[in-house]
Amino acid sequence: MKKAITVNVNGTAHHDEVEPRMLLVHYIRDVLGLTGTHVGCETSICGACTVLVDGQSVKSCTMFAIQADGASITTIEGLAANGELHPVQEGFWEQHGLQCGYCTPGMIMAATQILNRNPNPSEEEIRHGLEGNLCRCTGYQHIVEAVQYAARKMSGQAAD
């Protein structure tokens, strides 16, 4: 029995009828066609599916779409504004914070939340904040540097 939901995704309101068991990540990917949010495990360990739900980072593979009824969601596609990359996206590019790119959208969303909560995190705080996101390519060092770059940029310092 399908249920009607209304969800605002990246500033656009969507009204859809979905099966109650449909995962939020499948709603985002398969119904809305926003495929930047990835699935890397089914156990909410890897974080490739991380999106922001009402400003909180959420693993969208462990939430049903109907639980997001009435919520405001930001996915990786909604992060850049007016054709300009978000500072975290820019940091990942500048510091080589990605290789295969599969974990990257989730990693960027998680990093965005870290900086929203703490504009000037230490290296240790960044590493701790990223514990819910796995990367198999980079060894994390360039990811940490990408977040540090974004922190500088967002606080108005010279990023380089």
Place this chain on the structure above:
Amino acid sequence: MSYVGKRVKRTEDPRLIQGLGHYVDDIKLPDTLYVAFLRSMYAHARITSIDTSEAAHAPGVVAVYTGKDVASKIGPVPCAAALPDLKVPDYRVLATDHVVFVGQPIAAVVATDRYAARDAIDLIMVDYEELPAVVDVEEAAKGGPLVYEEYGDNIAYKLTSGEGDIEAAMQQADRIVKQRMVHQRLAPIAMEPRGVLARYLPGEQELTIWSSTQIPHLLRTQLALMIGIPENKLRVITPEVGGGFGSKLNVYAEEALLGWISMQLGKPVKWIETRRENIQATIHGRGQVGEIEVGVKNDGTITGLRYNVYADLGAYHQLLTPAIPTLTGLMLSGAYKIPAIQMNVTGVFTNKMATDAYRGAGRPEATYVVERIMDVVAAELGMDPVEVRRKNFPAPSEFPFKTATGLFYDSGNYEAALTRALEMSDYANLREEQRKARDEGRLIGIGVSSYVEICALGPSQAMPAGGWESATVRIEPTGKVTVLTGASPHGQGQETSFAQIVADQLGVALEDVTVIHGDTSIVQYGIGTFGSRATAVGGTAVYYAVEKLKEKASKIAAHMLGADAAGIVFKEGKFSKQAARAASAAAEVPQPDVPVGQAPAGALPEPEPEGKQISIQEIALAAHIAREIPPGMEPGLSATHFFEPTNFTFPFGTHIVAVEVDRETGEIKFLRYVAVDDCGKVINPLLVDGQVHGGIVQSIGQAMYEEVVYDEQGQLVTGTLMDYAVPKAAMIPQMETDRTETPTPVNPMGVKGVGEAGTIGATPAIVNAIVDALAPLGVRHLDMPIKPENVWRIINAQA
């Protein structure tokens, strides 16, 4: 403008950081059907019946296939490794009456959406008659239950390799040092699981397969043979590939099945691997249990080395399964002069998923046993581990250096990399700190590993199926440059690094170069990306293709400028006549091959341009309009090169690690991680750092966290990422990296490859450090993964 050698930001990244790239599951075709697999729940069983009738009538289900439906239609999963007397089980894409590991596919359900396909799996009734499983590799080798009754034992092959008189070498030694070592099974865990989308067009009779693979062309050839479609009617596309690490250097049952099913139904079909399936039924790596033995003089000189090893192959052969341990045999000389080497390997069937190439593929196993035994030797002789290594290094003047494993190391300066690592880590001071800490009862350890790896795989004579690589470079009429590479990058960044090479050679802007890969209908036949080969072999093919293209462009330029081809100079992207003096000199002296960005030794002063200049991009337009080209010349401006390397390359380096062990908890904390790697000439240092970091962290995973565990019945215990411990950001130290640069003579750019250095060099350095920390407790060796619990038990057994 010069790009080679600079930290150029990747051109791949803008799409990836905005979520705009397309991995297999991101490709949406109308009317796509979804496939789910029923997999064996037993490690070893006979299937007495399969009833699919309920599943076939479930909502949304379009078709259900079992082994009987496909046995005569789809050929077996191929193994490309040829070894003497190798037993090759007939491994079918769906099991019929016998399953040999947990996760083996038994039936495929096709449905209108992925939820319906998954639901219907539970409606298939399979009757199993469980058989005893054999899980432990040594038990399997020495007897135990048989994986295949018809073979009479579990031995897939036995092989002895190496050169020199090993018995005499051992007799010359003052002592023999032996150690049993276990190299546990690992799961590669590319963050993107495997996935396949197949679309058959009945009208055109063309099948397109999008697959998350490292080898599009090899896959096309193998799938064409498996499912019986002409190879020129089959197109394989690798869209974005979310990591491979060797796990996608393969031909899998699911790839063939999806193609075949699409041909039956005339519709697109998609299967995306779940992580549980990924850990069950995507290849594992490593899995060796052996005893390493060296003969050693009292001054630390190694006289001979023997490695007797059981290789845990799993239940059947994937593409290269039995060949992986042979790479171990090749690299047993490590960074040392060892006159006699022998490896005796027994490849053993067990009721587990097949092992195959995982980042390093047989070489980490060799480096690990060699670098661990060097530390055991040092401990027995009371020498510093650094001195034992130095004692046995070949000098730079001894290259090309022949090993007793039959290789010629191309170039090397092992002492230089070691010295740099000692400087960076302030080794003498570290040892002093360790001494003080030990006096206080603290457990600090220092580990050193001086590794050599074999890269740029490889000369075709030494490879199962072609070791060359291909490239086509063309300049379009508008001056934009298109590069088609047979390599298949999946995160390594060659869209950028190959563009750097080409932009420098042609004197054009980086933005004007586009690198295309991973589509068999667009790109000429290629081999793919694995074995740290893409830049050293594939990049070299690109280099030579550009040189050919420039030669043609030069002739067109000469024609347009009214000069001899020999009297033309090419500088910063523009052709012109040479100034008179330089022209006559150049005509007399042949120009040697010049690596990118380098002047050859003793080169003539660079010829000076004179008069009118024509850019190579203008030449491209002229070549296509074809009114101003020399009579008889083919129009267009394109060149293809297939590069066959004459040798492998042998990067090397030294990693130094310092750790402290917590006596209360057994936890291991990194104090320093220093890595000095020499991968020859570097195209893009940013990318090299990324490769080194990622490899080291996979090594940390192996040394301290990761292990594929099966229980005694062959059930997979580590079936999810909750149980299989991939390192997280907070587990990882800051890595301090540097490089020495010893170019290879094997290719004109002097590049060696760096993709696997981390997983090869780092693992023994970490274990050496932990063992060194525990040495005061009498520890001489520990098997991986070294978890706090193991360490805690050792500490408390002493107390």
